[in-house]
Amino acid sequence: MALLQLSEPGQSAAPHQHRLAVGIDLGTTNSLVATVRNGIAVCLNDHDGKAMLPSVVRYQADGSVVVGREAALAQTRDPRNTIASVKRFMGRGLKDVTHIESTPYDFVDAPGMVKLRTVVGPRSPVEVSAEILKVLRARAEASLGGELTGAVITVPAYFDDAQRQATKDAASLAGLNVLRLLNEPTAAAIAYGLDNAAEGVYAVYDLGGGTFDISILRLSKGVFEVLATNGDAALGGDDFDHRLFCWCLDRAQIAPPSAMDVRRLLGKAREAKELLSHTEEAAVACQLDSGEAVNLTVSRKVFSEITTNLVRKTLAPLRKALRDAGLKPEDIKGVVMVGGATRMPHVQRAVAEFFGQEPLTNLDPDRVVALGAAKQANALAGNRSADEDWLLLDVIPLSLGLETMGGLSEKVIPRNSTIPVARAQEFTTYKDGQTAMAFHVVQGERELVSDCRSLARFELRGIPPMVAGAARIRVTFQVDADGLLSVSAREMSSGVEASVMVKPSYGLTDEEIAGMLRSGYDHAGDDMSARALREQQVEASRLVEATRQALADDGGLLDDAERAKVEALVAQLEETARGSDLAAIKRGVSTLNKGTEHFASLRMDKSIRSALAGQKIDELEV
Amino acid sequence: MSIDLHKDYFDLFGLPRTFRIDKAALERSYLGLQQQVHPDRHAHLPDADKRRALQWATRVNEAFQTLKRPLSRARYLLELAGVDAGLETNTAMSPAFLMEQMEWREAVGDASDAADLDALEALHRRLRHHAQEIEGALAAALDDDADHEAAAETVRRLMFLDKLDQEIEDALAALES
Numbered sequence: 001m002a003l004l005q006l007s008e009p010g011q012s013a014a015p016h017q018h019r020l021a022v023g024i025d026l027g028t029t030n031s032l033v034a035t036v037r038n039g040i041a042v043c044l045n046d047h048d049g050k051a052m053l054p055s056v057v058r059y060q061a062d063g064s065v066v067v068g069r070e071a072a073l074a075q076t077r078d079p080r081n082t083i084a085s086v087k088r089f090m091g092r093g094l095k096d097v098t099h100i101e102s103t104p105y106d107f108v109d110a111p112g113m114v115k116l117r118t119v120v121g122p123r124s125p126v127e128v129s130a131e132i133l134k135v136l137r138a139r140a141e142a143s144l145g146g147e148l149t150g151a152v153i154t155v156p157a158y159f160d161d162a163q164r165q166a167t168k169d170a171a172s173l174a175g176l177n178v179l180r181l182l183n184e185p186t187a188a189a190i191a192y193g194l195d196n197a198a199e200g201v202y203a204v205y206d207l208g209g210g211t212f213d214i215s216i217l218r219l220s221k222g223v224f225e226v227l228a229t230n231g232d233a234a235l236g237g238d239d240f241d242h243r244l245f246c247w248c249l250d251r252a253q254i255a256p257p258s259a260m261d262v263r264r265l266l267g268k269a270r271e272a273k274e275l276l277s278h279t280e281e282a283a284v285a286c287q288l289d290s291g292e293a294v295n296l297t298v299s300r301k302v303f304s305e306i307t308t309n310l311v312r313k314t315l316a317p318l319r320k321a322l323r324d325a326g327l328k329p330e331d332i333k334g335v336v337m338v339g340g341a342t343r344m345p346h347v348q349r350a351v352a353e354f355f356g357q358e359p360l361t362n363l364d365p366d367r368v369v370a371l372g373a374a375k376q377a378n379a380l381a382g383n384r385s386a387d388e389d390w391l392l393l394d395v396i397p398l399s400l401g402l403e404t405m406g407g408l409s410e411k412v413i414p415r416n417s418t419i420p421v422a423r424a425q426e427f428t429t430y431k432d433g434q435t436a437m438a439f440h441v442v443q444g445e446r447e448l449v450s451d452c453r454s455l456a457r458f459e460l461r462g463i464p465p466m467v468a469g470a471a472r473i474r475v476t477f478q479v480d481a482d483g484l485l486s487v488s489a490r491e492m493s494s495g496v497e498a499s500v501m502v503k504p505s506y507g508l509t510d511e512e513i514a515g516m517l518r519s520g521y522d523h524a525g526d527d528m529s530a531r532a533l534r535e536q537q538v539e540a541s542r543l544v545e546a547t548r549q550a551l552a553d554d555g556g557l558l559d560d561a562e563r564a565k566v567e568a569l570v571a572q573l574e575e576t577a578r579g580s581d582l583a584a585i586k587r588g589v590s591t592l593n594k595g596t597e598h599f600a601s602l603r604m605d606k607s608i609r610s611a612l613a614g615q616k617i618d619e620l621e622v
Numbered sequence: 623m624s625i626d627l628h629k630d631y632f633d634l635f636g637l638p639r640t641f642r643i644d645k646a647a648l649e650r651s652y653l654g655l656q657q658q659v660h661p662d663r664h665a666h667l668p669d670a671d672k673r674r675a676l677q678w679a680t681r682v683n684e685a686f687q688t689l690k691r692p693l694s695r696a697r698y699l700l701e702l703a704g705v706d707a708g709l710e711t712n713t714a715m716s717p718a719f720l721m722e723q724m725e726w727r728e729a730v731g732d733a734s735d736a737a738d739l740d741a742l743e744a745l746h747r748r749l750r751h752h753a754q755e756i757e758g759a760l761a762a763a764l765d766d767d768a769d770h771e772a773a774a775e776t777v778r779r780l781m782f783l784d785k786l787d788q789e790i791e792d793a794l795a796a797l798e799s
Contacts, residue, residue, distance in 0.1 A: 019666070179665055223653055319798045323791065382666030391657050418687075420661065420680045480676060481661040546668050593669045600670035604678060607658035611651075612636055 019149040021179065021381035022140045023187070023373025026129060026153055026167065028087040028209030028236060029340065031055050032367060033136040034374035035144060036383070041191065041371040044143045052366065053139075055209075057131045058082040059118040067135045079104035079263045081118045085238055086132075088210045089114050089125040090170075091162030098234050099242055102266070104259035113166065126170045133174035147538065150179035152377040154369050156211035157183035158231030158317075158397045160443050161455050161485050168482065175535075177542075179380040181482040184208070185215035186226060186394055187372030188338040192363055193219045194375060194390065200333035201227070203321075205351055205359065206369075207314065208339040210236040214318050216325045216332070222390040228324035228416045229397050230317035235310065237273075237341035243307050244269040244298065248284050252294045261288045268294070276300050277343045304346040311350045318354060324416050335359040340366055382549070393418050396483055402475065403440035403449045412477050415445065419483055424476040426492075433465040437473055441487055460489040529582070536585045540577035543589055544570055547596060550603065557602040569595045630702060631685035641699060641764040643689065652686040692757045693784055696777050699764055707774040719779060726786055734793035742797070746790045753783050 022044075025032045030052040034043045043051035046068075058071035059081045066074070075082045083105065089097060094109040106117035115122040133153075140148060153176070155167050164181055171178045185204035192198060198219050206213040213231040217224055245266050249257070257265060264286055272282040276298070284296045322329065335351060337359045342348065351359050379388060395418055401411040402425070413423045429437065437460045444452030463471050472492040479485050547570050555563055573588040632639045635651040657663070659678035664671045688694045700707045715723075726749070733741035756779060763773040 180662070221653075223657075316798060320795055323795060323798075376662075380662055380665035389657075391653070391660060392662060393656065393660075418683050420676050421683055422680045478676075478680070481679070543668055546666060550667055550671070596668050597670045600668065600674045603671065604659065604674045607663075608655065608678070611654045611658040 018383055019381040020140075020144045020146050021149050021151065021374075021377035021383065022136075022144075023152045023182075023370050023375070023377045024133065024136055024154065024171075024176075025184070025187075025370035025373060026087065026132065026155075026170075027055055027369075028085050028211065028238065029055055030209075030366065031132050031136060032370035033140050034367070034370040035140065036374050036378035039385070041374040041378075043367055043370055044140055046139055051370075053132065053135060054084075055086065055132050056082060056084045057086065057128045059120045059123065061119045063120055065131050067131050076260055076263045076267065079259045080106055083116060083118075083123075083128050085210055086125045086128040088234065088238070089116070090129065091160070091164075091166035092125075096234075099239075102242060102245065102262055104262055112162070126166050126173060129167070129170035130173035133171055133176060137174055137176055148176065149381050149542065150177040150377065152180045152182050152187075152373045152380065153178060154182050154184045154187050154373050156206075156208070156231065156233055157185050157213040157215050157226075157229040158211065158233045160233070160398055160453050161400075161483075162453060163233065164483055168484070178482075179377055181484070182373055182376055183213070183215065183226075183229070183394055183483075184211075184369045185213045185229070185336075185338060186217070186224065186392065187370075187376065188336055188363075188368045189215070189217050189219070189224055189372070190375055190390075190392065191368045191372035192336050192360070193217075193224060195363075198334070201325075201327065201331055202334050202336060203318075203332045203355065204336045204338055205314070205318075205342065206231075206338040207341040207347060208236050209341070210234070210238050212236060212314050212317065214314070214321045216321050216327065223393065224390065225393045226395045226418075227327070228321045229395055230321040230324070231397065232313065232317060235313055237270075237339070239310055240273055240307050240341065240344070241266055241270045243310065244273055244284070244303060247298070247302075247306050248294060248296055251296055252292070254288065254292045254294065255290060258289055261290060264288065265294065272298055273303065273344070276303050277345060300345070308346070311347055314347075315350065315354060329355045332357075336363070336368075337361055338365050338368055382546075394481075394483070395419060396421070396479055398443050398453075399445055400441070400443050400455075400477055400479070400485060401452070403442060407449045408447055409442050409444070409449050409452050412475075413479065417479075419479050420481050422476060422478040424474050427473045427475060428469050429463065429466065429471045429473075430468055432468050434468065434471070435463045435465055436461045437463065437489075439475060439487070439489060441477075441485070443485075455485065456487065458487070458489075460491070463491050464494045466493070533580055533582050533585075536582055536589070537577050540573055540585050540589050543592055544574050544577070547592060550596070550599065554599075554603050554606060557606060558599060562598070566595060566599060631689055631698065634682070634685050635689065637689075639699070639702065641692075641696060641761045643695065645690075648686070648689055652682065655682045692753075692760070693777070693780050696760050696764065696773065696780070700770060700774060700777065703770055705770040705774060707777050715778065715782070719782075723782055723786070727789075730786070730790055730793060734797065737797055739794070739797055742790060742794050746787075746794070749783060749787055749790065753780065753787070756780050756783065 022033050022035045032043050032051050034041055045051050053068045054072040056068065056071040056075065058066040058074050058078065060066065071082055075084060091113055093112065094107055094114050097114065108115040108117055108122050113124055115124050137148065151171065153167055153171050155164055168178055168181060185206045188204050188206065189202060201216065201218050204215045204217065211233050212235040213229065215229040216227045218227055248265060248269060268284045268286050272284045275282040281297055281299050284294060284298060287293050332355055335355050335357065342365050348359060378384065395416045396413065397415060399411045399415045400413045401409040404410045412425050413421055439458050440449065440454065441456040442449050442452040443455055446452055460473060470493065473489055474492050475487065475489045477485060477487055547566065551566065558566065569592045573592050576584050576588045635648055637643065637648060656679065659675055659682055661672060661675045661679055664675035688698050697707065729745055733745060756776060760773060760776045763769045763776055
């Protein structure tokens, strides 16, 4: 049901009109979309009143795509074309995928990231994820009654740069404007912290379908400061299913099952696992295509025993995160449990034992991430009210570095650095007359480059010939607020500037995304150019509105001539955007962006001055 | 009037340029600045504002990290004073100090070979205590005596300890996983 938004009498809707923004939890097993309505975060339901969308995508021979429960039901019937838990493959090469033998998929090892061969051709995990996001986007737009300004998409805190970039690409492919990538445990902390006015140091233990995160946060006067994060990007509820599945195979003494039977038995194992959170015993019974029958009973005790090493695997990251934060288990005021897999009693017991206190379970572990993301989306879209004056300071989970001689990794930005962060390091040439230099950017804690994730390789060319050791090449790493890295290199000693900017290599190029978009629309019979025009118009109106708001708030910082100039650019772009000249609208957007540079720096100065004035007042009060 | 993105970190946080620092004031000031400049505060604004926010928030984080830790704060103070601490070139330390370092290293090596968590923790505590003493000397050299040469020497010693601290942390992390 779409709700109309009414503005208060005497208040104009613009420029402070409510912008439609959502938080999306793109999960391994289930995905959700939530928004803030009348100041309260709520999950948006589908037609059947269900908030959770199973993260399952089925490609059919006629080109149609089915997502969600219907697709999940087809898993045993059509396992190869029905992709579940695709999040495990995001930004991953073939060698990184665990338990590959028990997935029914036909993998193609593409550079950087695997693809899955389906009846409609190879599909990358980015495309599969985009199908899930498209459904959630459509649900949100139908429910909210308008086009979305933007979305916050959550990612596991321990996701590396490749996995983050892949997630962002999937969102772009689904036509979403990504306001921010937000770490899942941080999202949960926002939802929990704001609802309970929590203060102190909290741990968020997030065991999802395919990923495990632990984050330690300090909550103080509306600031959510992540002190340390750790985890395992390939450990989750799926592994518990798999353990039980292997136990069943072993017990039932059956021949290696077909892809369909694997799906069937894995499904039964999952059902039994979920049941065991409430009962002492559960049955795993099914008839296989091979003619064999599985008829087993598993007790809670046995299940706990065969999965105890998985639970133990979560404790090492816990210790590491605490050590990085410089804290002991007893320093933690509360432990927030997130993710469906934390419903398992032996997981709760292990966490309680580790921290010496019962974890907090007064929130829905399936929804809390989406709700926190919705609050963040609402704030980022500019809808925050005066009492929502909170701030989030997050970190990068894994160190970023460069390969040096001997295949060793030289860390440039250490793990758990607060973002945004930039760090520069200088290098020099080792041969006389050397005019080019090769760089290899890696992520991870291990000393050997071969044990780290390779993010990008690039070369700096055009270094003026000098004697060895005379050139000064400054390499700068910048990590933005989404936790995404960009790297630039520049020769400093000569007047000549050679500079290169790279985005890590595994992600899709802009052309690839454009190509995918195009093929999507070709298929749907949509008009690509009309779509591009529409998107550029939306972009233009977003900028017009943002600039108007800036003028309304801080127009006084400009003198009359400057203000008139900006206003003229705004009016001009608004006019151009009503037309259908795509190139002209693009130009207008870029001109207005450039034309507000000075205004932006004045506004920033004002903000900083007010922060400094705030300090003076604080000092007087003390 | 534009506020200089490159002004010194102490000015940025409204703090006096000293080694002894009011940690609570530093933190308050840091959070106050981030409340204003963080990209999340500018996400709904034009691209120019977003770029500016990214630059500023990056700068404020860098400034905070530098002033928060005693070693980086001391190095920064020497840099501001135009003193070349000779951190990369001057490695000539007193024989007594080097002997002490070797003893530390041996103890850490023995404890981690024996997988002795308690011994490592004890070494860690002792090292931290020792570092605090050196920081006291550093405060006197920098704030009271303005003796940059002595400060530079103390900073070099502190760097050895910092490296050792990192090694103990790594050994502990390796034992725990």
